[in-house]
Amino acid sequence: MMTLIFGLYLVSMLLALKGKREWSFYSFALSLVVSAFWLSHHATDALEILL
Numbered sequence: 896m897m898t899l900i901f902g903l904y905l906v907s908m909l910l911a912l913k914g915k916r917e918w919s920f921y922s923f924a925l926s927l928v929v930s931a932f933w934l935s936h937h938a939t940d941a942l943e944i945l946l
Contacts (some may be wrong), residue, residue, distance in 0.1 A: 900929055 897923035 896933060900926060900933065903929060 903922060903926040907919050907926055910916075910919035910922055
């Protein structure tokens with residue numbers, strides 16, 4: 896999943912370098928949404944710690 900997130904950010908940067916500004920913004924916004932979902936998933940996951 897982390898590879899997907901980094902890949903989305905890479906696509907966003909490449910689109911920005913190619914001059915496709917609008918698509919770059921959409922890609923960056925999608926990357927932020929996926930990152931927020933992944934953070935929320937990990938922040939609310941119960942830890943399985945046996946002491």
